[in-house]
Amino acid sequence: MGTSMVSRNQHFKPPGFALRFLRFFCNPxxxxxxxxxxxxLFEERSRSSKVKANVRFLVDVLLLLRPGIIKNFEINTQLIHTGMLRNFILIAWRNALKHKGYTFINLFGLVIGLAASITIMLWVEDELAMDSFHEKEARTYQVWRNMYQTSGEIVTTPGIPQPLEFVLEEEYPEIEDVTLISWQMEKVFQIGDNSSYEIGRYVSPEFFQVFSYPILLGDQNSMMSDISNVVISKRTAEKYFGTNWRQKALGQTIRIEDRKDFMVSGVFENVPKRSSLQFDWVIPAEEYISRNDWVPSWYNGGFGIVFSLKDNKDLLQVTERLEQEINKHTNYENDERIMLQKFSETHLYSKIENGQPSGGRIEYVRILIVIAIFLVVIACVNFMSLATARAGRRLKEIGVRKVMGARKVSLGQQFYIEAFMLSGVAVLFSLAVVWLFLPYFNELTGKSLSLNVSNIQVLGTIILLTLITGMMAGSYPALLLPSFKIIQSIKGTLKHSPGAILMRRGLVVFQFSISLLLIIGTLVVNNQMNYVLNKNLGLDKENLLYVSLDGALFEKSKTYKEELLKIPEVKNVTTTTGNPLDYGRSTSGASWDGKNPNDVVEINVLTAGDDLIETLGIELLQGRAFSKEFNDSTSYLINEVAARIMGYENPVGGNLNVWGQKGKIIGVINDFPMASLYEPIEPLIVRYDPANTFVAFIRTQGNTYEALKSIEELTAQINPAHPFRYKFLDEQYEANYKSEMTLNSLTRIFAGISIVISCLGLLGLASYTASQRSKEIGIRKVHGASMLHLIYLLSKEYGRLMIVAFVLAVPIGYYYMNQWLMDFEFRTELNWFLFVIAGIVAFVVGALTVSLRSYQAATVNPVDVLKDE
Amino acid sequence: MSKNSIGEFEEIVMLTVAVLYNDAYGITIKKEIEERLKRKVSVGAMRTALNRLEKKGFLSSEFGEATAVRGGKRKRYFKVTPYGKTALESVMETRKQLWDSIPDVAFDFKFS
Structure with a gap:
């Protein structure tokens, strides 16, 4: 019977859901x-009726739902706390509405602080991501050439002897692919009547293996195999072949520089802005080398070289062997060593000192990160100090909550929740602000940043930012406010502990120190940039434009010059081998009397035509200029630095041998900077060889517009194949300082923002003081205190704090700005005057804020504040 | 006594547990009460009472051995503790005293 019962019972099981429910609520x-x-019971009952048993089982389970049986859910309720949470949010909301002014100050400060920081973070992210899209980014290296000078200096150049390419390919099994990369060039593309300048580079066929530029058309392996191939960007293809370029582009012929026809063998995707190499075409380097027999030499550096290492190969081994590779092939004639740098770091660590990368753009990235952090912190400081100051208004609430049994922890939670809510709202608003202002920021910085919230990284950062802001802003009030005594709280009299007062003062000092630092920074950068841009360079860069002698202009340069001079607005014309303010053609092959043959001295060599000195506005210090009346093919001009290096007592008439041409120095010209003002002025030799110059410099007078119009007409007439292009020397010069200019405008904006945020905080604190001391003010007024006296009384504390902030900010600012300036060979002095201005600006703005609020407090009718006790 | 007073239902449960002696677990107690008092008792009500009595120390309990009949669940057998017995006795004593104190005439309904 027993066994049969068991087996039968297995068919009748109590309803599972009821059982699960029982297990859920029943005390274990x-x-x-x-x-x-x-x-x-169920088994027993189900013997008579299964349905009845089921129903009874369910009823029994439901009847078990009673206090003695249900398990203790207390642990869970503590975690969830939904009721309390709702209450906190409601109270926070009501408080925000009740004190609209404070809420606004808090929110506004946070919003602009956060918006500025988010914008900076986007910029920083973009900078750091430069060139990171290449698949082999982690093992792609740029080759540098360090040239050790006898003076002890190391001149570093990316121009590498081209034969090194073969050495790398053949003797280094660790290396996967090697590519030559020429400098960025502009060439005229011609298809039928359609012609314009396009930028691009000469590269090796392996270029597309080393870098990840997607190929849209053409065969990656063969498209660079012929020296008459050209591979163009999608943008260029669309420009010349229309929207259905995919069908038409391949195999088409483009005439380049009106010299040779090239066949389009491939199309690559437009180069992203996050690529430091920008180009719309590439042509096999072989094409360039075949026309320039100076390139395949161990003594010249015509190309940059980039290579990718094989996976899992150690760079160190390569580095060691590679270092002396040039010396090995030149018999150690000049000490030239190879240095390697990760390609993706060349953008940010572009400054190379003593043969090693030493910062560069990364410094600006760091400065801006620090500014971003500062801005969020000072906005949070506002929240903190306002929340503590406002505590008076929340005292009764805190007291009542405590009487009702609220623990410190839950009061703390309340203030955290308020802070998180506010920071959440602020972040949302600031995202809107960023979205609105990003186009202007892009214009300012020349970037194409976008706020892509669907990007996990961006979203994560924003959420993190919200949390950090909430934590920073909420921590102090959450820890401080709940610790007040109940009696004090309910009575509404609040004596802040000395610690709290000190803390609040500290926060004000901190805010103003940062604002002062930013103002000082702005003033110094601004000052230096003014100096750089307006410095008397020793060369008159105003009203000077230059035209590249392309195509027919080169052959007819003499006619061109003569015709140019007939234009009334043209004052002088000369031709050279390049822009003298940004010049990089140099030699170590010059010799003079008394030079130690073993010495290596790198000297710039500029080749020029007639009228150089008049046109460029430089000064002839000794001797004479080039002249048609003499045969000047072996005459040289040198600058003062070169004269010093050569050491001639009387340079004019001294022997000078350049590139094997023995000649005489005929004059000394003044120094002008040929690189940036970060560098000392380099020595210069000027040769006279009008037939071998590529750039015409034209000095205009009178109406520039008229001048340009006439010059354009003339140029088009002589050289119809090329579109007319010109540049102004001063604009080009300014373009060299683009990142400094950007830094300049950015610091100006951010300094403004920081002082606004700080003043908002100050405004809040001044209100607090005023309300704390309202009775005192009332009594003083009744006793006849004057308005001015009261304002002074209320403001003097903040005045003192600002003086402390100034004292703190000055040495820090002095130290860092001095360091920044030290990078410049040519710099302004750090003027004490700038610090005073910064101090006065901050002080006046701060004092205005405080006294405005104090004035308001001082004008209150004493009856209003004294009527109740 | 005031602290650990016993309600009527509790008293019945305890007495039933004592009656059942070695076989006092949920179902038997329930059935016994239902049989003797002629009234329905829900598992919930009874469990709560048992639980409360055990907390007060009037009952003690221990698990029996697992059987296949109850879905593998063990039975919890209850016993009245000496303290429980005292409590029951004091209830009875009180009642008895009350009964004894009732004047004879009170229940003599002849003259009413």
Whole structure:
């Protein structure tokens, strides 16, 4: 019977959901036998009727829902706390509405602080991501050439002897692919009547293996195999072949520089802005080398070289062997060593000092990160100090909550929740602000940043930012406010502990120190940039434009010059081998009397035509200029630095041998900077060879517009194949300082923002003081205190704090700005005057804020504040 | 006594547990009460009472051995503790005293 019962019972099981429900709510201690009892009953009942048993089972389970049986859910309720949470949010909301002014100050400060920081973070992210899209980014290296000078200096150049390419390919099994990369060039593309300048580079066929520029058309392996191939960007293809370029582009002929026809063998995707190499075409380097027999030499550097290492190969081994590779092939004639740098770091660590990368753009990235952090912090400081100051208004609430049994922890939670809510709202607003202002910021910085919230990284950062802001802003009030005594709280009299007062003062000092630092920074950068841009360079860069002698202009340069001079607005014309303010053609192959043959001295060599000195506005210090009346093919001009290096007592008439041409120095010209003002002025030799110059410099007078119009007409007439292009020397010069200019405008904006945020905080604190001391003010007024006296009384504390902030900010600012300036060879002095201005600006703005609020407090009718006690 | 007073239902449960002696677990107690008092008792009500009595120390309990009949769940057997017995006795004593104190005439309904 027993066995048959068991087997039968297995067919009748109590309803599972009821059992699960029972297990869910029943106290685990009781569960086992309660469940057993129910099952036993069920089995018994189901013998008569299964349906009835089921129903009765369910009823029994429901009847078990009573206090003695239900398990203790207390642990869970503590975690969830939904009721309390709702209450906190409601109270926070009501408080925000009740004190609209404070809420606004808090929110506004946070919003602009956060918006500025988010914008900076986007910029920083973009900078750091430069060139990171290349698949082999982690093992792609740029080759540098360090030239050790006898003076002890190391001149570093990316121009590498081209034969090194073969050495790398053949003797280094660790290396996967090597590519030559020429400097960025502009060439005229011609298809039928359609012609314009396009930028691009000469590269090796392996270029597309080393870098990840997607190929849209053409065969990656063969498209660079012929020296008459050209591979163009999608943008260029669309420009010349229309929207259905995919069908038409391949195999088409483009005439380049009106010299040779090239066949389009491939199209690549437009180069992203996050690529430091920008180009719309590439042509096999072989094409360039075949026309320039100076390139395949161990003594010249015509190309940059970039290579990718094989996976899992150690760079160190390569570095060691590679270092002396040039010396090995030149018999150590000049000490030239190879240095390697990760390609993706060349953008940010572009400054190379003593043969090693030493910062560069990364410094600006760091400065801006620090500014971003500062801005968020000072906005949070506002929140903190306002929340503590406002505590007076929340005292009764805190007291009542405590009487009702709120623990410190839950009061703390309340203030955290308020802070998180506010920071959340602020972040949302600031995202809107960023979205609105990003186009202007892009214009300012020349970037194409976008706020892509769907990007996990961006979203994560924003959420993190919200949390950090909430934590920073909420921590102090959350820890401080709940610790007030109940009696004090309910009475509404609040004596801040000395610690709290000190803290609040500290926060004000901190805010103003940062604002002062930013103002000082702005003034110094601004000053230096003014100096750089307006410095008397020793060369008159105003009203000077230059035209590249392309195509027919080169052959007819003499006619061109003569015709140019007939234009009334043209004053002088000369031709050279390049822009003298940004010049990089140099030699170590010059010799003079008394030079130690073993010495290596790198000297710039500029080749020029007639009228150089008049046109460029430089000064002839000794001797004479080039002249048609003499045969000047072996005459040289040198600058003062070169004269010093050569050491001639009387340079004019001294022997000078350049590139094997023995000649005489005929004059000394003044120094002008040929690189940036970060560098000392380099020595210069000027040769006379009008037939071998490529750039015409034209000095205009009178109406520039008229001048340009006439010059354009003339140029088009002589050289119809090329579109007319010109540049102004001063604009080009300014373009060299683009990142400094950007830094300049950015610091100006951010300094403004920081002082606004700080003043908002100050405004809040001044209100606090005023309300704290309202009775005192009332009594003083009744006793006849004057308005001015009261304002002074209320403001003097903040005045003192600002003086402390000034004292703190000055040495820090002095130290860092001095360091920044030290990078410039040519710099302004750090003027004490700038610090005073910064101090006065901050002080006046701060004092205005405080006294405005103090004035308001001082004008209150004493009856209003004294009527109740 | 005031602190650990016993309600009527509790008293019945305890007495039933004592009656059942070695076989007092949920179902038997329930059935016994239902049989003797002629009234329905829910598992919930009874469990709560048992639980409360055990907390007060009037009952003690221990698990029996697992059986296949109850879905593998063990039975919890209850016993009245000496303290429980005292409590029951004091209830009875009180009642008895009360009964004894009732004047004879009170229940003599002849003259009413």
């Amino acid at each position: 201690e009781l569960l086992e036998d309660v469940e057993g009892d129910l099952v036993e």
